[in-house]
Amino acid sequence: MEETTTNHDPQYQDAIKAVEKTLADLRRCPDEEKKQLQEDIAQLNSMHEKITQGRVEIVIFGEISTGKSALVNALIGRDVAEVDVQGGWTKQVWGTAWEGAGHRLKSLESSEIVIIDTPGINEVGGADRAQLADVTARRADLILFVTDSDLNDTEYAALVELAAVQKPIICVFNKQDLYQHEERNQLTAMLEQRLDGLIPANHFVMTTADPREIEYIIEQPNGETKTQWRKPAPDVAELKTLILETLEQEGLGLIALNAAMYAADKSDRISAIRVEMRNRQADQVIWTMAATKAVVVAANPLPFLDIVGGLAVDAIMIATLSKVYGLSFSMSQARGLAKSISAAGGLYALGELANVGASFFKLVTGTLGTALTLIPQAAAVGFGSYIIGQSAKKYFEQGGSWGTGSAKSVVKDILAKTDKDSVVNHLKDEIRTRLDWNRHGSKKDS
Ligand SMILES: Nc1nc2c(ncn2[C@@H]2O[C@H](COP(=O)(O)OP(=O)(O)OP(=O)(O)O)[C@@H](O)[C@H]2O)c(=O)[nH]1
Ligand SMILES: [Mg+2]
Numbered sequence: 001m002e003e004t005t006t007n008h009d010p011q012y013q014d015a016i017k018a019v020e021k022t023l024a025d026l027r028r029c030p031d032e033e034k035k036q037l038q039e040d041i042a043q044l045n046s047m048h049e050k051i052t053q054g055r056v057e058i059v060i061f062g063e064i065s066t067g068k069s070a071l072v073n074a075l076i077g078r079d080v081a082e083v084d085v086q087g088g089w090t091k092q093v094w095g096t097a098w099e100g101a102g103h104r105l106k107s108l109e110s111s112e113i114v115i116i117d118t119p120g121i122n123e124v125g126g127a128d129r130a131q132l133a134d135v136t137a138r139r140a141d142l143i144l145f146v147t148d149s150d151l152n153d154t155e156y157a158a159l160v161e162l163a164a165v166q167k168p169i170i171c172v173f174n175k176q177d178l179y180q181h182e183e184r185n186q187l188t189a190m191l192e193q194r195l196d197g198l199i200p201a202n203h204f205v206m207t208t209a210d211p212r213e214i215e216y217i218i219e220q221p222n223g224e225t226k227t228q229w230r231k232p233a234p235d236v237a238e239l240k241t242l243i244l245e246t247l248e249q250e251g252l253g254l255i256a257l258n259a260a261m262y263a264a265d266k267s268d269r270i271s272a273i274r275v276e277m278r279n280r281q282a283d284q285v286i287w288t289m290a291a292t293k294a295v296v297v298a299a300n301p302l303p304f305l306d307i308v309g310g311l312a313v314d315a316i317m318i319a320t321l322s323k324v325y326g327l328s329f330s331m332s333q334a335r336g337l338a339k340s341i342s343a344a345g346g347l348y349a350l351g352e353l354a355n356v357g358a359s360f361f362k363l364v365t366g367t368l369g370t371a372l373t374l375i376p377q378a379a380a381v382g383f384g385s386y387i388i389g390q391s392a393k394k395y396f397e398q399g400g401s402w403g404t405g406s407a408k409s410v411v412k413d414i415l416a417k418t419d420k421d422s423v424v425n426h427l428k429d430e431i432r433t434r435l436d437w438n439r440h441g442s443k444k445d446s
Helices: 010-028 031-036 038-053 068-076 126-139 153-164 181-195 237-299 307-324 331-345 348-365 371-397 407-417 420-439
Strands: 055-062 094-097 112-117 142-147 169-173 204-206 214-219 225-230
Touching: 010 038, 010 237, 031 038, 031 237, 038 055, 038 126, 038 237, 055 068, 055 126, 055 153, 055 237, 068 112, 068 142, 068 237, 126 237, 142 153, 142 237, 153 169, 169 181, 169 237, 181 204, 204 237, 237 307, 237 371, 237 420, 307 331, 307 371, 331 371, 331 407, 371 407, 371 420
Parallel strands: 055 112, 055 142, 142 169, 169 204
Antiparallel strands: 094 112, 214 225
């Protein structure tokens, strides 16, 4: 990835590294995981671009028609956003560069400020709103929360949600031209009270982004007067100063902190998804193989029950599990691991139990007879495989090692944690289902 900056601020460099490391982790994910994490990859890539360019993102939130788009125009100094008398005008989140701000982050020539306009918070419903606010706010370096009177419940709830994201927030009380002195003082006092504890007192400013036309009386050269309706200039000076001051103070540190937080969030999410996906896949492999082994034992004559045959199923299971965890064990490695787990847990005993049962049965009947009577033994063999599978899973979860314990302690731990009856019952059901199905085929009267 190319560096577009030569800034050596350590905090800033660390933040870039954090984002790059998270991206590198993502690139190493197997394809299936990558598919699930597509959006995160795209978001992180744009975060990488943002931080290397030193792009500061200011996001504007607020209810419908409070003047968010008008504020973008007033700050930028020309009409870039559509302003409308009817509420609900702005439909999507979009950003525009604030070139006239004249602000550059210290020693970061390529830096720019982008102002991002969003739809009214009451425009999108509850869960979606929270989602939108969350996604947008997480990227934001600075949040402008716009209101045009006292906060209603929706606004207050949204502001609380935003404050939880831990970004600097400026509360903008817009449409000042609509208020008389007295009313303005009352509203201001109410707002200040509401904001207390949510945002610092000096992060509250008043603006007039798009004043109503007023009637001017114009004196003409001939002494006559005429009236004309004109729009006064917007007044966002105090807000602009506050934004630039905030950026000046926090500048690079702000975007660095932000990017680092973002990367940390993402890597938590990546590991959570990865753990969950692998876990699910691994369990599926273990159940399938344990049931297969149990069914094989229950349904087939004695030769299938020998240790070598049983071990083969476990080895296939372990080789498959190794792939789930991004390691690829050969069959002989897999067999080796299966053996050592069995030995560590004394699990051959479980297999032999089945052998005894089967031999006994063969002795009595001379044939396999009804497979159904072998179910308990077969389920016991399946249980052995289940434990081997879970132990191998633990081994692979730890990157192919027993961690601080030994094979023995891991198997022992797993045996202690496993609800044996429920696993065995599950396997019994599985055998019955599969054998029943068989019975309708070839083994009708066995
Ligand atoms: N009087 C007055 N009207 C304003 C001011 N700012 C905005 N308005 C008016 O308020 C209305 C809504 O303005 P917008 O900028 O579209 O508001 P918005 O918050 O972007 O609205 P949505 O995108 O629909 O959520 C328009 O009619 C603006 O002219 C202001 O400072 N004073
Ligand atoms: Mg708008």
